[in-house]
Amino acid sequence: MCRSELAAARAGPLALALVLALAAVAHAEGPAPTEGMAAAEGLLRFEEMCDASAVITTADGTLLVGEDRGNRLIVYRETGGKPIGVVDVREHLYLKKVSGPSHAHIEGAARVGDLVYWISSHARTPSGRAEPKFARFFALLTRSSARGEQARPYELSYVLLSRDLEAADALGLEAAIASAERVRPDLAPARAGLDIQGLAAARDGRGLLIALQAPRRDGKALLIPFLNPDRVIIGVARAAFGEPMALDLGGHGIASIDWVPGLHTYFVVAAPPAGGEGAWKLYRWSGDPGAAPVFVQDVGSADFEPQAMAASPDGRRLVLLSDDGDRLFDTPDAAACKGQPVAALQCPCWRVAERAKRHFRGRWIDIDLPGAAEIASPTMPEAGKQD
Numbered sequence: 001m002c003r004s005e006l007a008a009a010r011a012g013p014l015a016l017a018l019v020l021a022l023a024a025v026a027h028a029e030g031p032a033p034t035e036g037m038a039a040a041e042g043l044l045r046f047e048e049m050c051d052a053s054a055v056i057t058t059a060d061g062t063l064l065v066g067e068d069r070g071n072r073l074i075v076y077r078e079t080g081g082k083p084i085g086v087v088d089v090r091e092h093l094y095l096k097k098v099s100g101p102s103h104a105h106i107e108g109a110a111r112v113g114d115l116v117y118w119i120s121s122h123a124r125t126p127s128g129r130a131e132p133k134f135a136r137f138f139a140l141l142t143r144s145s146a147r148g149e150q151a152r153p154y155e156l157s158y159v160l161l162s163r164d165l166e167a168a169d170a171l172g173l174e175a176a177i178a179s180a181e182r183v184r185p186d187l188a189p190a191r192a193g194l195d196i197q198g199l200a201a202a203r204d205g206r207g208l209l210i211a212l213q214a215p216r217r218d219g220k221a222l223l224i225p226f227l228n229p230d231r232v233i234i235g236v237a238r239a240a241f242g243e244p245m246a247l248d249l250g251g252h253g254i255a256s257i258d259w260v261p262g263l264h265t266y267f268v269v270a271a272p273p274a275g276g277e278g279a280w281k282l283y284r285w286s287g288d289p290g291a292a293p294v295f296v297q298d299v300g301s302a303d304f305e306p307q308a309m310a311a312s313p314d315g316r317r318l319v320l321l322s323d324d325g326d327r328l329f330d331t332p333d334a335a336a337c338k339g340q341p342v343a344a345l346q347c348p349c350w351r352v353a354e355r356a357k358r359h360f361r362g363r364w365i366d367i368d369l370p371g372a373a374e375i376a377s378p379t380m381p382e383a384g385k386q387d
Helices: 003-009 161-167
Strands: 044-047 052-057 062-067 072-077 085-088 106-112 115-120 137-145 148-158 195-201 208-214 221-226 245-247 253-260 265-271 280-285 294-300 306-311 317-322 328-330 346-348 359-366
Touching: 052 317, 062 106, 062 306, 062 317, 085 148, 106 208, 106 253, 115 195, 195 265, 208 265, 221 253, 265 294, 265 306, 294 317
Parallel strands: 052 106, 052 306, 106 195, 195 253, 253 306
Antiparallel strands: 044 359, 052 062, 062 072, 072 085, 106 115, 115 137, 137 148, 195 208, 208 221, 208 253, 221 245, 253 265, 265 280, 280 294, 306 317, 317 359, 328 346
C-alpha cells in the first residue's frame, strides 16, 4: 500500500519538532524514591496533573507521563514534585480546534528502540457514543545527546487502528467496536465495548502488545500482538495483528503492562471490571501464549488506582501511578471547581479550576526476582532500521 493511500490516516501536518531535554534537571537533589509497598503517608505526590494514565521511565532518572484528560506528556523527577518539562502533542494529534472532548484519552506507552509509542483508549464515551478523538496512535522519536534524552513527535498520528482491529476477523472484536453505529450504550467501555488501557514492547523488540481492559473473553483479559507499528507510524501500511492471547487474571482486565527484557518478564497491573470492587493486582508473565500469569501482590484499591506502571531502566523497580482524576479534593468555594462541587465543597481533581492545586500520587516498589540486580539496559533496534 503506498503512502498516498493512507492520507486519511494522517491526523494533521507533521508537527514542528518539540524537543524535550530531560537530563539537565534529572539529577537535582530530592528525596529518595519510596521503596517497597509504602504506607499511605509515604506516597509520592506529583503536582499540576490528575489523570496519570501512561508512563515511560528514562535513563536520566525522570518519568514521562501521559494524561487521560489532556494532550500533554509531562516530565517529572522520579521522586515527584512539580513538572520539569512538557511536550504538548495536541497539534500533532490534530486536536487543536475541535468540538466536544478535546483530549485523546491517552492510555498506554511503550519504548521500542528509539521510538516511544503512545496509544489512546479507542473507546466510546461513557454513554456509548463513538468518539473519533479517542482513536490515536502516535510516537515520539528519542535521541541521547549532551543535554540528555530528547524527544519530539515522529511522523504521523494514526487514526485507523480501531478500523483495523475491527476488520481483523481472527481477533473477534467486530461486535465490541461496531464502528458503523454511532451510538451504542451497550458498547460503553464500562459495559461490552472496546477499551485499550495498556501498551508494551513485544519480546522480539520490534512489535507491540495492545492490552485491553475490555472486552474480556470467557472472563480472561486480552492481549493483541501489533506486528508492524514501525510501518504504520510512517504511513506505508495498515496495522497487522497476530493471534490474540488471553490471560487469566481472576476476572480482571489489564490496566497497564510493561516488558522487562533482562528478566524476560512482563509485569501486568490487573484492574477490576469497570464499576467493580476489589484489589488491583500485580502479575508477572513470561509472554508465552500458553503460560499462566503469576500473582505477585496487591498494588491498589478504590483509593489508589495504578493505571500507569513502568519498570525502571535498570529493571530493579516498578513505578505505579494512580489516576486520581475522580478523587475528591476539598475546595474553599464553588468557584474553585469547574462545574458544581459534588458535595460539601468537594471537587473531583480534574475539575479543580486552578491547575497548580491538582495532583496525583505514585509509589515505587522493588522487583524481587532472581536476576533483577544484574539487569543491564537492553540493546534494541533503532527506529527506521527494522526489517
